[in-house]
Amino acid sequence: MRPRRRFTADPPRPPRNEALNENIRASRVRLIGEDGSQLGIKTKDEALDIARDHDLDLVVVAQQADPPVARIMDHGKYRYEQEQKAKLARKHQSQVNVKEIKFRPKIGIHDYNTKKGHVERFLNQRAKVKVTIMFRGRETTHPERGRDLLTRLAEDVKEIGQVEQQPLLDGRNMTMLLGPTKNAGVTKTDAEDQETERREEAVQGDRNGQADAPASNEESPAREEVG
Numbered sequence: 001m002r003p004r005r006r007f008t009a010d011p012p013r014p015p016r017n018e019a020l021n022e023n024i025r026a027s028r029v030r031l032i033g034e035d036g037s038q039l040g041i042k043t044k045d046e047a048l049d050i051a052r053d054h055d056l057d058l059v060v061v062a063q064q065a066d067p068p069v070a071r072i073m074d075h076g077k078y079r080y081e082q083e084q085k086a087k088l089a090r091k092h093q094s095q096v097n098v099k100e101i102k103f104r105p106k107i108g109i110h111d112y113n114t115k116k117g118h119v120e121r122f123l124n125q126r127a128k129v130k131v132t133i134m135f136r137g138r139e140t141t142h143p144e145r146g147r148d149l150l151t152r153l154a155e156d157v158k159e160i161g162q163v164e165q166q167p168l169l170d171g172r173n174m175t176m177l178l179g180p181t182k183n184a185g186v187t188k189t190d191a192e193d194q195e196t197e198r199r200e201e202a203v204q205g206d207r208n209g210q211a212d213a214p215a216s217n218e219e220s221p222a223r224e225e226v227g
């Protein structure tokens with residue numbers, strides 16, 4: 001039997017398309033030091049020697065310049081910082097999550113309540129909801145039924161959802177887009193606490209207003225509150 005060949009792992013190499021150290025094709029570069037200082041135009045070998053003297057890398061940062069601009073830096077640290085910046089940028093990007101719920105114009109009350117529950121669940125998850133009314137056959141001759149159904153749904157979920165796109169007829173479908181309000185995802189207890197806090201602030205404001213008002217012999221009219 002032939003002895004098996006032993007494979008040794010090659011040392012890590014930079015990507016072929018990356019202008020780094022020996023991968024740099026230009027014979028001359030405009031060199032920038034690690035501290036940002038301008039070191040002038042150097043040959044590739046001279047620039048590499050300077051980078052090695054500082055135990056750093058030579059990286060082309062402006063390939064289209066004539067000659068290309070190269071900088072002395074710690075390439076591993078630079079790539080890590082760039083990856084962290086990109087990761088942070090992706091983290092802060094607001095990803096729009098759109099769910100879709102489909103209705104028929106002649107939907108029963110039970111099915112309507114079930115689908116409305118799905119819409120409320122999506123809105124409470126801070127997702128947008130695309131509501132689609134699907135018309136079939138002669139139902140397309142009565143688009144107002146679909147519009148009335150969408151209006152009814154928007155009214156039923158108005159506490160947690162707002163209309164971002166009004167009902168729009170597109171072929172055999174009519175669509176409406178709902179987006180979450182600031183109350184979406186807030187529990188009933190949280191909502192009650194916020195309402196109590198608002199009422200207390202309103203009462204405190206009324207008391208302060210009465211304290212600042214000048215004394216008068218005339219009896220002020222009773223305040224009527226609208227619930």
